[in-house]
Amino acid sequence: MKPQGPVAFRQGKELAERQKGAEVKHFPVCYPPLRQPNELAEGSVFLKKSRKVCPWGASFGGRGAIYQFLVEIAPCGLMLAIFLSFVGCQKNNHAGSSARLPPTITTKGGLEMVLVPTGSFQMGSPGGKEDERSVHTVTVDSFLMDKYEVTQAEFDRLQLPNPSHFKGPTLPVEQVTWVQAAVYCNARSKAEGLTPCYNEDTAACDFQADGYRLPTEAEWEYACRAGTDSDFGFGSDVRKLGDYGWLADNSSKKTHPVGEKRPNAWGLFDMHGNVAEWCNDVYDKDYYRASPAENPHGPADGKEYVLRGGSWKSPAEALRSSSRLAESPGFSDACLARDAIGFRCVRKVPISQ
Amino acid sequence: MPKSPLEQNWLRDVGAGLSGFLAALILFSSGIQIHAQERHDQPSKDLLTELKTYPHKIVYETNRDGNWELYLVNADGSDPVNLTRTPDIDELYPKPSPDGSKICFVADEGKGDAKKRNIYYMNSDGTDRIKVADNAREPCWSPDGSSIAYMKGEFEKFTYSDFATKGLFIYDLKTKSTRQHPNKDLLHLYTLNWSPDGKWFVATVHGGMGFQHGIIAFEADGDKVFDLKLEGCRPNLRFDGKKITWGHGDFCAGVADLDLTSSAPKATNIHNVVETKDPIETYHVIWSPDGKYVTYTRGPKATQKSLKGLLPEFPGVEAPGWNVCVADAAQRNRWAPITTDGKSCKQPSWVVVKDKRAAR
Numbered sequence: 157m158k159p160q161g162p163v164a165f166r167q168g169k170e171l172a173e174r175q176k177g178a179e180v181k182h183f184p185v186c187y188p189p190l191r192q193p194n195e196l197a198e199g200s201v202f203l204k205k206s207r208k209v210c211p212w213g214a215s216f217g218g219r220g221a222i223y224q225f226l227v228e229i230a231p232c233g234l235m236l237a238i239f240l241s242f243v244g245c246q247k248n249n250h251a252g253s254s255a256r257l258p259p260t261i262t263t264k265g266g267l268e269m270v271l272v273p274t275g276s277f278q279m280g281s282p283g284g285k286e287d288e289r290s291v292h293t294v295t296v297d298s299f300l301m302d303k304y305e306v307t308q309a310e311f312d313r314l315q316l317p318n319p320s321h322f323k324g325p326t327l328p329v330e331q332v333t334w335v336q337a338a339v340y341c342n343a344r345s346k347a348e349g350l351t352p353c354y355n356e357d358t359a360a361c362d363f364q365a366d367g368y369r370l371p372t373e374a375e376w377e378y379a380c381r382a383g384t385d386s387d388f389g390f391g392s393d394v395r396k397l398g399d400y401g402w403l404a405d406n407s408s409k410k411t412h413p414v415g416e417k418r419p420n421a422w423g424l425f426d427m428h429g430n431v432a433e434w435c436n437d438v439y440d441k442d443y444y445r446a447s448p449a450e451n452p453h454g455p456a457d458g459k460e461y462v463l464r465g466g467s468w469k470s471p472a473e474a475l476r477s478s479s480r481l482a483e484s485p486g487f488s489d490a491c492l493a494r495d496a497i498g499f500r501c502v503r504k505v506p507i508s509q
Numbered sequence: 510m511p512k513s514p515l516e517q518n519w520l521r522d523v524g525a526g527l528s529g530f531l532a533a534l535i536l537f538s539s540g541i542q543i544h545a546q547e548r549h550d551q552p553s554k555d556l557l558t559e560l561k562t563y564p565h566k567i568v569y570e571t572n573r574d575g576n577w578e579l580y581l582v583n584a585d586g587s588d589p590v591n592l593t594r595t596p597d598i599d600e601l602y603p604k605p606s607p608d609g610s611k612i613c614f615v616a617d618e619g620k621g622d623a624k625k626r627n628i629y630y631m632n633s634d635g636t637d638r639i640k641v642a643d644n645a646r647e648p649c650w651s652p653d654g655s656s657i658a659y660m661k662g663e664f665e666k667f668t669y670s671d672f673a674t675k676g677l678f679i680y681d682l683k684t685k686s687t688r689q690h691p692n693k694d695l696l697h698l699y700t701l702n703w704s705p706d707g708k709w710f711v712a713t714v715h716g717g718m719g720f721q722h723g724i725i726a727f728e729a730d731g732d733k734v735f736d737l738k739l740e741g742c743r744p745n746l747r748f749d750g751k752k753i754t755w756g757h758g759d760f761c762a763g764v765a766d767l768d769l770t771s772s773a774p775k776a777t778n779i780h781n782v783v784e785t786k787d788p789i790e791t792y793h794v795i796w797s798p799d800g801k802y803v804t805y806t807r808g809p810k811a812t813q814k815s816l817k818g819l820l821p822e823f824p825g826v827e828a829p830g831w832n833v834c835v836a837d838a839a840q841r842n843r844w845a846p847i848t849t850d851g852k853s854c855k856q857p858s859w860v861v862v863k864d865k866r867a868a869r
Contacts, residue, residue, distance in 0.1 A: 315664040317673035317697070319716035331716050338816050359814040488759075488811040488820065493715070493722035 257423045260303060264348040265313070269300040269503065270423050272379050279377055280444055281387070281478035288478045290444035296378045297451055301371060302500035304414035304425050305329075305433065306340065314343045321495035326413035328431045328498040333486025334370075334461045335359070337434045337499040341368040344501065359487070361436055363453065368501040370436040373462045373480070374452045375502055380428070380465065380477045382421040387476045389420035389427055394472050401429030403475055407468035411495070427465055428475040431498030435462040439482035461485040467496035550789070553837075557845040560585040560835055565798050567847065568592070568603040568612060568633075569833050569857040570824065577825060577853075579603045579614060581633070581860065584802075584835060586847030592635035600629075601824040602646070602856050606654040609633060609798075609861030613641065613648045613657050617667075617825050624667040626825075628659050630682070633860055641680045642687070646824075647671075647712075649701040656681050658690075658710070660698055669823045671699040672715035692732040694718060700743040703729065705750040709769050713742040724755060726774040737776045739765065743822075747796045754794045754803055754838075756822075760785045762794040762805050764838065783836045783844060788812070792822045798861045800838060806855040807834045807846070824856055833857040 258271045280291040309325035311318040316339065319331040332340075338359060342352035345367025353362050353369035361369055371379065386392040390400055398406045400418050407429070415425040437443075437454025439462045454462070460482035466475035473479065483497065563584040571580050577599035579592045592612070593600040599617040606612070613630035628641040628648050641648065644662040651658065660674035674697060677690035697717030703710055710727050714720045718734060724744045727734040737744075737753070741763060744755040750769050753776055757763030762783035765776040782803060785791045788810040794803050808831025811821050821828030830851040836844035848854040 315666040317663055317668060317670050317716075319672070319697075321716055321719075321721040323717075323719075331721065335816055342816065354816055356816045359816050487814050495721055 256421070260423060261300065265310075265344060267310070268303040270303050270379075271505065272296075272299050272301050272375070272422060272502075274298040275378065275383075277378050277381055277383075278385055279374055279447075279478070281476065284476065284478050285480070287441035287444070287480050290442075292444055292447060293449060294374045294378070294447070294452060295450045296372075296375055298505050299371075299375060300503040300505060301375070301379050301424060302502070303419075303423060305431055305498050305500050306337075307414055310344075311340065314340065314347060316340055316343060320411075321493070322411045324413065327411050328414055328426070330411060330431050330495045330498045331493050332434075332498055334434050334483075335486040337370060340499075341370065341501055344368045350503075361453075363451075363504070366504055366506055368503050370434050370499060371502040372451070372453055373435045373437040373464065374447075376433065376435050376462075376464045377477055379422065379424055380420065382424065384421070384477070387478075389477055390418070397428065397472050397475060401426060401466075401475055402468045403429040403466060404469050404471055409469070411468050411498075427477075429466050429470065430468055431465075432463040432467040432470070432474075432481060432496055433465045434497065434499040435464055437462045439480070441480075459484065463497060469496050550785075552834075552845045553843045554845075556835065556837060556843055557585055557847075560802075560845065560847070561587075563797075563802070564862045565609075566860040566862055567804050567833060567835075567857050568605060568860050569848070569854055570601045570603065571848070571855075572827055572853040573850075577601055577617070579612070579635075580854075582833075582847060584797075584847070585845075586833070586849075589848075590635075592631075592633075594635075599825055602648070603858055604648055604650060605633065605858055605860040606630075606650045607652060607861065608654055609863065611654070612860070613650065615646050615648065615824060622666075626662060626667065628657070628680075630657060642678065645678070647674060647699045647701045649703050651679075651703050652705045652707050655683065658701055658703055660695075660701065663697075669820075669826055671823055672697040672713075672717070674698055677701070677710070691730060692727065692734075694732075695727070698725075700745075702744060702746045704746055704769055705748060706769065709750075709774065711737070711744050711746060711753065713744065715742075724753075724776075726769065735774045737767075737774065739763065739776050739779070743793060745795045747800045748798060749800070752796070752800065754782070754796055756792050756794060757781055759790045759792075759810070760787060762791050762803060762836065764803075780841075782838055782841055783834075784842060790822070793856050795858050796838070797835075797859050802835050803838050804833060804835050804847075804857040804859060806831055806857065807844075808832060808851070808855070821853075821855070828853040828855055831855050 258273060260268050260270050262268055274297050276293055276295040278291050279294040280288045282289055282291050305328035308318045308320050308327055308329050311329050318329060320329050321331055338354045342354050345352040350367035351365040352367045353365040380389050382389050390396055402412050411430055419425045420427055438458035439460040440455040440458055443455055463481040463483055566581055566583055568579055568581045570577055576596050579600045580589050581592050582589045601615050603612050603614045610633055611630050612633050615626050615628055617626050619625055625644055626646050627643050628645045629638050630641060631638040641657055642659055645659045648657050648659040657680045659678055661676045663673040663675040677695045678687050680687045697715050698712040701710055701712045708729050710729055714725050715722045724737045724739040725734055726737055739755055741755050741757045744753050746753055751767055753767040754762060754764050761781040763779060764782050765779040767776050783791050790808060790810050792806045794805040796803055808828050820826060821831055831853055832846045832848045832851055833854045834844050834846045
């Protein structure tokens with residue numbers, strides 16, 4: 157579903173407001189976006205100080221708070237509640253007890269996912285490498301994203317051979333090809349009675365399916381930034397990077413159990429470092445020049461697929477939110493042995509439910 | 510100290526001579542290299558003629574009509590014989606016994622979620638099939654032919670992934686008993702080989718036992734494990750255990766000297782005997798019984814995007830255009846195809862023929 161209202165996330169201003177601390181009485185779920193602008197009403201029963209910002213990032217775009225509540229928030233909350241009860245998930249506030257965190261759910265498989273809000277952001281970095289410099293505004297629909305990188309315990313649970321070099325149930329799976337990651341997505345979908353996103357014969361992704369898939373490159377960067385426009389999800393002070401991720405400087409040349417470092421502002425762990433994460437997109441260094449403004453899905457074809465976030469063996473530079481890497485997806489190579497490559501999954505928010 | 514004119518002349522002459530020699534050597538070497546590279550896609554007719562008199566045979570897996578069977582052919586590819594003829598079972602990965610009298614193999618049985626990969630052996634003419642193990646793969650023979658070693662499948666769920674193995678077991682043909690290798694931590698091994706002296710196993714490991722990916726040697730009756738530091742996969746040992754061949758990347762058949770007699774096995778003198786170029790891959794290299802040749806598989810790289818994990822080098826995965834070849838183990842790129850139909854002909858292995866009169 158494409159956003160139809162002015163729900164763009166204006167990073168600098170909103171982040172500043174968010175940091176001031178907008179008080180809320182309930183979880184505001186900025187999903188779906190505005191549909192009927194003429195229903196606009198004045199006043200606020202939801203946000204004190206009439207803040208036009210979702211406490212965890214997405215802007216309300218200048219409309220009345222009652223309208224926001226009636227049109228955006230209440231239906232969203234209702235849908236989320238129905239969704240959670242229908243699929244047997246439980247809203248899990250323990251990691252996001254602060255009202256500034258987006259809600260998390262626990263899936264049937266027992267994994268926590270963060271409800272990433274609809275919003276817009278500036279994708280790329282003017283000071284980054286050549287393939288990042290075409291900074292452009294991208295709008296992304298709301299989606300659920302794994303709170304942690306997929307662990308080796310997950311591969312065991314789904315009876316998938318665990319290709320990892322460093323073994324341990326809470327360690328992220330690595331040495332995983334894009335193909336193996338997509339296979340995991342489908343297996344996880346099937347295990348939960350969802351429709352697999354990936355066509356087994358063609359590897360094409362059905363973005364309308366309700367199963368698990370890899371994040372698009374835009375979704376990944378949007379989630380990593382979590383409302384920031386800085387080098388990292390916590391700011392640009394590289395000295396703090398070790399608090400948020402495992403990289404060459406602090407990893408002792410190995411992966412580490414997921415979730416040991418600090419999460420980003422949306423409660424996502426290890427977005428910087430530990431293992432570089434596969435995205436669904438084919439890599440094209442020039443893609444940003446012609447990328448669609450809404451929910452870009454990457455180039456139609458290409459030899460390499462996108463990796464994001466850097467890894468335990470990367471320098472700080474590669475862990476930046478906008479840093480792009482690429483690797484052979486493994487369609488023709490079973491022996492890919494890159495122990496710095498893993499992934500996490502995303503999933504469509506089930507609107508119909 | 511300044512050199513005398515005589516010394517300077519002597520040095521100059523020697524230098525010039527050495528330079529000339531080196532230049533000639535470089536030109537000669539590059540000539541050989543260019544020649545070898547030119548031959549990577551040109552089969553040797555001489556070799557095919559030579560193979561007509563070679564007594565030993567080759568068995569391989571092939572999918573000719575939607576079903577996998579094991580075929581036995583002469584070394585030059587003549588007189589193919591279907592050894593299995595089972596339309597409901599896919600027989601794969603044939604490994605003949607050291608004396609050539611039997612062949613062990615894996616069989617994919619059942620459909621869908623009920624599909625299993627099991628191990629059998631049979632006589633080399635295809636008769637008297639006997640099951641060795643359920644949910645097992647990667648079999649190999651003991652040097653005396655009395656036992657079959659194999660890896661158990663890591664999960665009950667079927668997978669084509671070759672490294673999905675856990676635990677090495679040894680089946681005694683006479684007693685029909687099975688024992689586990691003393692090292693219970695053997696994980697994600699494939700392409701097992703039992704050394705001719707019976708003291709070692711050599712195999713590929715992928716994401717297991719502390720290794721990323723590589724070829725290892727481990728004790729047959731102990732728990733010592735050594736990295737042979739060979740880049741690639743799918744090793745095979747020569748009859749005397751003194752040489753190893755393997756898939757040196759996706760496009761080469763490597764050969765190296767192997768020392769399994771020292772306390773720490775190692776491979777040295779690494780070079781290639783077959784080199785193909787992308788997109789033509791080289792896989793499944795196996796020594797001939799006398800070490801004179803290798804047989805291997807040659808075919809196009811997978812280009813289709815698919816999630817089935819169906820890489821052509823995996824047993825039981827269709828490999829259109831792949832054929833079995835034989836190459837001279839003493840030269841580079843002297844090779845000949847012995848199948849030409851491209852019907853997923855792969856995983857070849859030599860069958861020893863002791864009675865030369867029975868060879869043809």
